Amino acid sequence: MLKGYQSWEFTNRPVILGTATVVGPDEGKGPLGNEFDIVHSDTKLGQDSWEKAEKKMLEEAAKIAIENAKLSKEHIQFYVGGDLMNQIISNSFAVRSMQIPYLGIFGACSTSMEGLAVASLIVDSGFGKHVMAGTCSHNCTAEKQFRYPTEYGSQKPPSAQFTVTGAGAAVIGPEGDGPVVTGATIGRVIDMGIKDPFNMGAAMAPAAVDTLQAHFRDFNREPGDYDLIVTGDLAYVGYNIACDLLEKHNIPIKQTTYNDCGLMIFDRENQNVQAGGSGCGCSATVTYGHILKRIKKGELKRVLVVATGALLSPLSFQQGESIPGIAHAVVIESGGQ
Amino acid sequence: MLKGYQSWEFTNRPVILGTATVVGPDEGKGPLGNEFDIVHSDTKLGQDSWEKAEKKMLEEAAKIAIENAKLSKEHIQFYVGGDLMNQIISNSFAVRSMQIPYLGIFGACSTSMEGLAVASLIVDSGFGKHVMAGTCSHNCTAEKQFRYPTEYGSQKPPSAQFTVTGAGAAVIGPEGDGPVVTGATIGRVIDMGIKDPFNMGAAMAPAAVDTLQAHFRDFNREPGDYDLIVTGDLAYVGYNIACDLLEKHNIPIKQTTYNDCGLMIFDRENQNVQAGGSGCGCSATVTYGHILKRIKKGELKRVLVVATGALLSPLSFQQGESIPGIAHAVVIESGGQ
Numbered sequence: 303m304l305k306g307y308q309s310w311e312f313t314n315r316p317v318i319l320g321t322a323t324v325v326g327p328d329e330g331k332g333p334l335g336n337e338f339d340i341v342h343s344d345t346k347l348g349q350d351s352w353e354k355a356e357k358k359m360l361e362e363a364a365k366i367a368i369e370n371a372k373l374s375k376e377h378i379q380f381y382v383g384g385d386l387m388n389q390i391i392s393n394s395f396a397v398r399s400m401q402i403p404y405l406g407i408f409g410a411c412s413t414s415m416e417g418l419a420v421a422s423l424i425v426d427s428g429f430g431k432h433v434m435a436g437t438c439s440h441n442c443t444a445e446k447q448f449r450y451p452t453e454y455g456s457q458k459p460p461s462a463q464f465t466v467t468g469a470g471a472a473v474i475g476p477e478g479d480g481p482v483v484t485g486a487t488i489g490r491v492i493d494m495g496i497k498d499p500f501n502m503g504a505a506m507a508p509a510a511v512d513t514l515q516a517h518f519r520d521f522n523r524e525p526g527d528y529d530l531i532v533t534g535d536l537a538y539v540g541y542n543i544a545c546d547l548l549e550k551h552n553i554p555i556k557q558t559t560y561n562d563c564g565l566m567i568f569d570r571e572n573q574n575v576q577a578g579g580s581g582c583g584c585s586a587t588v589t590y591g592h593i594l595k596r597i598k599k600g601e602l603k604r605v606l607v608v609a610t611g612a613l614l615s616p617l618s619f620q621q622g623e624s625i626p627g628i629a630h631a632v633v634i635e636s637g638g639q
Numbered sequence: 640m641l642k643g644y645q646s647w648e649f650t651n652r653p654v655i656l657g658t659a660t661v662v663g664p665d666e667g668k669g670p671l672g673n674e675f676d677i678v679h680s681d682t683k684l685g686q687d688s689w690e691k692a693e694k695k696m697l698e699e700a701a702k703i704a705i706e707n708a709k710l711s712k713e714h715i716q717f718y719v720g721g722d723l724m725n726q727i728i729s730n731s732f733a734v735r736s737m738q739i740p741y742l743g744i745f746g747a748c749s750t751s752m753e754g755l756a757v758a759s760l761i762v763d764s765g766f767g768k769h770v771m772a773g774t775c776s777h778n779c780t781a782e783k784q785f786r787y788p789t790e791y792g793s794q795k796p797p798s799a800q801f802t803v804t805g806a807g808a809a810v811i812g813p814e815g816d817g818p819v820v821t822g823a824t825i826g827r828v829i830d831m832g833i834k835d836p837f838n839m840g841a842a843m844a845p846a847a848v849d850t851l852q853a854h855f856r857d858f859n860r861e862p863g864d865y866d867l868i869v870t871g872d873l874a875y876v877g878y879n880i881a882c883d884l885l886e887k888h889n890i891p892i893k894q895t896t897y898n899d900c901g902l903m904i905f906d907r908e909n910q911n912v913q914a915g916g917s918g919c920g921c922s923a924t925v926t927y928g929h930i931l932k933r934i935k936k937g938e939l940k941r942v943l944v945v946a947t948g949a950l951l952s953p954l955s956f957q958q959g960e961s962i963p964g965i966a967h968a969v970v971i972e973s974g975g976q
Contacts, residue, residue: 303765308716308740310766351958379645380825388725389952390745391960394828398963403645403825403853405753406950406965408727408743416742420757427764428640429647447954488717488740491731516740613743615726617784621688623728626735628743 306520316425320371323591326467356440359469371473383436410611414586419486438469439581464575470586485633487517493626503540506610509627526557534585534609537564537578563588643857657708660928663804693777696806708810720773747948751923756823775806776918801912807923822970824854830963840877843947846964863894871922871946874901874915900925
């Protein structure tokens with residue numbers, strides 16, 4: 303049901319029955335490398351384009367997520383997903399092979415939690431029994447679409463981020479074993495006038511803070527009510543801005559552990575990723591591959607994942623528009639009451 | 640609640656409290672020209688780019704829809720919308736000015752009914768009181784993004800379609816006066832191998848038929864249970880293919896009036912639109928501007944709108960991929976029991 307102004311409370315506690323994560327070689331070499339289901343050594347996955355490789359990663363993640371949920375694809379009523387590619391082709395073409403009714407979504411890198419929120423809503427409200435959420439990104443497809451030809455190897459400022467090559471999928475159901483989704487906060491579009499596409503962390507940080515404020519207001523909670531709060535992909539620059547803004551708004555973030563998926567997935571000291579990771583695949587693989595494992599082990603009871611997205615296109619940037627940000631938050635808790 | 644395999648029944652009958660439609664000059668000269676809230680004589684709306692004009696049309700439609708619903712924007716909890724532009728910038732930038740929590744969606748031209756279905760789900764299930772669905776398209780922005788530079792004025796085959804310049808928005812609420820949304824069927828991705836981006840009607844027609852079959856199966860209905868069935872934007876070529884396929888699958892479509900928004904919005908004989916209209920704005924403006932007026936007048940009791948989308952990108956086309964189609968259906972009925 304609606305909770306507060308812009309949040310949803312899932313009182314039936316839909317269960318994450320199975321997830322899967324598939325990543326590329328750089329993510330495999332990162333600190334979370336052992337936590338993903340598949341680590342590919344080749345960014346092309348044997349395909350003849352990076353776009354087809356991105357689609358294939360998502361197909362693999364979806365297939366394994368369904369297996370991990372001990373279901374078959376005929377059990378999945380709806381698939382909710384999107385990605386960074388123009389016209390979200392990675393998802394549309396992956397779903398073509400799955401033949402599952404499909405709700406395409408887009409929230410840039412916040413797509414991961416937008417999908418999990420909508421899938422949980424559908425299950426919680428009885429509008430679907432088993433619903434899958436999925437997303438993906440690929441460093442080489444994003445690079446060529448949003449920045450420069452990939453082979454060009456352009457230099458980047460330290461505030462730039464490195465798009466994660468990875469796909470994540472989660473199957474949600476009404477009952478069973480697994481972590482549960484208990485709430486979500488849907489973000490507003492926040493634009494503080496940042497115009498530098500090599501500093502997306504700065505563009506997205508105010509949106510993350512706006513959604514966090516809304517979340518704590520709507521649920522009447524504070525950071526200490528969570529064992530872990532992670533933002534999606536603010537990376538080094540955005541994370542520090544978010545910390546400053548949270549302090550400025552008197553949100554006691556130090557009550558809890560606050561981290562960022564863009565900082566967790568790579569070793570910034572030893573991997574050439576500038577400020578850290580980004581992309582739809584960043585928060586999806588860190589959440590579904592790492593955080594859920596910690597919840598299942600009993601190390602974390604209640605986690606808030608705030609996926610962040612920069613709502614730009616190359617064309618809006620060229621036309622002088624600033625970069626609006628958005629963030630969607632999802633509450634994941636250990637199963638049982 | 641879930642109905643059948645891939646449909647939703649809205650048992651609380653969420654109400655379309657207000658809608659609005661804004662179109663460009665060609666649509667104003669078409670057969671439905673008198674039914675839109677605003678007809679602009681200038682495709683740029685006084686903006687310095689067509690993209691900004693597209694965004695402005697959507698802002699206007701959203702503003703008037705809220706007024707027509709006798710609400711203010713603070714009453715709207717969520718906005719659900721998307722468009723054809725890369726990274727759905729028309730919607731993201733329009734929502735930036737509205738400051739309403741935002742679920743970005745994408746289903747190509749089927750986005751119109753995907754948005755109405757999701758908005759109705761949120762209201763029906765109590766996850767939001769007032770939710771707005773919106774979408775838009777612009778002939779000149781779509782032309783340059785998907786085909787050739789707009790000024791180039793390239794020749795087109797008769798199977799090509801003319802993207803509608805228009806925006807439509809609808810405000811859904813739990814009670815009040817107005818037509819009601821009683822069901823929806825979410826489509827699968829269907830791909831019959833069509834590779835010609837100048838023949839999208841042919842690519843989308845099988846998806847429309849697949850969704851119609853699913854809809855009649857899930858609701859245990861037949862075409863005669865509707866006073867009108869419209870597809871989104873199959874236009875002349877796709878409409879005829881759909882008629883043939885419906886007959887082949889023994890769906891008695893002749894029980895009812897079956898039309899297509901892409902055929903209704905333009906006068907194909909006297910307007911230079913090839914096979915007819917297309918774009919997210921096509922089914923949105925025809926549904927919200929024309930069909931709802933006929934329902935309110937009592938001329939139609941129960942209508943099925945099957946919005947159709949071609950899930951291609953210029954890049955997937957260049958890489959030799961075929962054009963998958965999708966279609967989402969929404970049932971709109973006159974208010975009262």
